[in-house]
Amino acid sequence: xxxxxxxxxxxxxxxxxxxxxxxxxxxxxxxxxxxxxxxxxxxxxxxxxxxxxxxxxxxxxxxxxxxxxxxxxxxxxxxxxxxxxxxxxxxxxxxxxxxxxxxxxxxxxxxxxxxxxxxxxxxxxxxxxxxxxxxxxxxxxxxxxxxxxxxxxxxxxxxxxxxxxxxxxxxxxxxxxxxxxxxxxxxxxxxxxxxxxxxxxxxxxxxxxxxxxxxxxxxxxxxxxxxxxxxxxxxxxxxxxxxxxxxxxxxxxxxxxxxxxxxxxxxxxxxxxxxxxxxxxxxxxxxxxxxxxxxxxxxxxxxxxxxxxxxxxxxxxxxxxxxxxxxxxxxxxxxxxxxxxxxxxxxxxxxxxxxxxxxxxxxxxxxxxxxxxxxxxxxxxxxxxxxxxxxxxxxxxxxxxxxxxxxx
Numbered sequence: 001x002x003x004x005x006x007x008x009x010x011x012x013x014x015x016x017x018x019x020x021x022x023x024x025x026x027x028x029x030x031x032x033x034x035x036x037x038x039x040x041x042x043x044x045x046x047x048x049x050x051x052x053x054x055x056x057x058x059x060x061x062x063x064x065x066x067x068x069x070x071x072x073x074x075x076x077x078x079x080x081x082x083x084x085x086x087x088x089x090x091x092x093x094x095x096x097x098x099x100x101x102x103x104x105x106x107x108x109x110x111x112x113x114x115x116x117x118x119x120x121x122x123x124x125x126x127x128x129x130x131x132x133x134x135x136x137x138x139x140x141x142x143x144x145x146x147x148x149x150x151x152x153x154x155x156x157x158x159x160x161x162x163x164x165x166x167x168x169x170x171x172x173x174x175x176x177x178x179x180x181x182x183x184x185x186x187x188x189x190x191x192x193x194x195x196x197x198x199x200x201x202x203x204x205x206x207x208x209x210x211x212x213x214x215x216x217x218x219x220x221x222x223x224x225x226x227x228x229x230x231x232x233x234x235x236x237x238x239x240x241x242x243x244x245x246x247x248x249x250x251x252x253x254x255x256x257x258x259x260x261x262x263x264x265x266x267x268x269x270x271x272x273x274x275x276x277x278x279x280x281x282x283x284x285x286x287x288x289x290x291x292x293x294x295x296x297x298x299x300x301x302x303x304x305x306x307x308x309x310x311x312x313x314x315x316x317x318x319x320x321x322x323x324x325x326x327x328x329x330x331x332x333x334x335x336x337x338x339x340x341x342x343x344x345x346x347x348x349x350x351x352x353x354x355x356x357x358x359x360x361x362x363x364x365x366x367x368x369x370x371x372x373x374x375x376x377x378x379x380x381x382x383x384x385x386x387x388x389x390x391x392x393x394x395x396x397x398x399x400x401x402x403x404x405x406x407x408x
């Protein structure tokens with residue numbers, strides 16, 4: 001049996017894979033010499049993505065001294081448009097909650113941070129086949145054969161590693177279409193992220209995120225469609241839906257470069273670990289209700305990296321304990337909550353959840369603070385909790401649903 005070349009191979013050089021490597025090396029600096037990250041495309045490579053990066057992810061990276069300095073549009077709040085009204089909420093203290101980045105820049109800069117810390121990051125190397133046995137994992141790649149004691153799958157929605165671990169159809173799948181446009185006069189201030197959820201028959205939402213492309217202030221606009229279990233992938237014409245929204249803004253979809261991609265949502269009932277193999281990031285699944293993935297990928301890596309370093313040190317490579325570790329961690333709880341909300345919000349009770357948001361818009365204020373990794377206002381939390389109890393979880397529409405933050 002061939003002796004492993006590496007202790008750890010990470011397949012996928014996006015936020016999940018690079019964060020896993022960075023946090024593993026931070027826990028065990030010696031591991032840097034016995035670890036490699038494989039990315040199939042040469043950096044900098046395009047990666048369609050709305051680019052919303054929650055502040056809680058930047059804070060996690062900063063905890064190990066990693067700062068990713070790329071062009072960004074910083075946000076202090078969010079806006080929501082619903083069938084019966086709309087509102088926006090900022091952090092009451094005006095703190096930043098996150099930023100919009102371009103993955104072509106962010107991922108490359110994060111890879112350079114890993115390389116600067118002595119981690120081998122090999123881009124332009126595609127994994128072709130994977131085979132596990134009792135002594136390790138063998139990878140056939142475009143650059144030759146590698147053998148490792150343990151393998152991390154951070155290779156996204158179509159994960160080859162996942163197919164080795166657990167072939168099958170995902171519970172949650174989503175289709176996304178996005179474009180970059182010039183700003184228009186009706187756009188909200190550039191420190192707000194806007195979610196357009198006005199059609200009760202559309203399982204998903206449209207968005208407007210201010211962004212910077214080649215130094216130009218633009219707006220990333222798109223449509224996210226969550227395909228509920230049992231529905232067909234071609235059941236929604238995203239181009240027609242986004243085209244109508246753009247036309248309302250005086251924009252022409254036909255003049256835009258369209259970027260289509262798929263997403264895979266996290267389900268607590270699908271495996272994320274097996275003997276010598278672990279999944280992180282979108283290979284494990286992103287938030288199904290919103291499609292948020294960058295922050296969760298980084299936080300997933302922040303959890304998996306140190307855990308892997310410890311298991312490699314002890315030789316305990318069954319990995320059967322990781323799902324329980326994930327379930328107890330903040331990112332795992334986040335995953336489960338979003339999984340449950342997806343079932344509820346896009347189900348028969350949707351109108352009650354929408355009216356609850358209009359009746360108690362400070363629920364979004366708390367969400368903004370959590371999203372940014374900020375200290376949560378405990379008094380506000382108590383008031384919101386009391387309001388939810390009083391409303392009986394199915395609130396009436398208030399006279400003034402926007403509470404000072406109305407827009408159509």
